[in-house]
Amino acid sequence: MRILLSVTFPHEEFNAAVRNGSAGKKLKKIIEKIKPEAIYFTDHDGKRSALVVIDLPEVSKIPSLAEPWFLTFKADVKIQVAMTPEDLEKADLDKTGKKWA
Secondary structure, X not given: OEEEEEEEOOHHHHHXXXXXXXXXXXXXXXXXXXXXXXXXXXXXXOEEEEEEXXXXXXXXXXXXXXXXXXXXXXXXXXXXXXXXXHHHHHOOHHHHHHHHO
């Protein structure tokens, strides 16, 4: 199952890591550990953020994906299921629509 982690970094914690030169090393360590399919750094509501795409083999792996962000940066993490067009096609929405219409 593919998931999307939305990570939002608090200013104070991340600024401190930038100032002391550890932000890059900390990010690299997390990225190497969680092995995302893709990761994009952006902003969300004026805060530094990351959007992380991960193939989740089983739900018991969620803590190992979220905790590094919590513990390293005191970041907020949101987890959403994400589908590709192929995944959505397998859902057979037409059949579901007829059943529930």
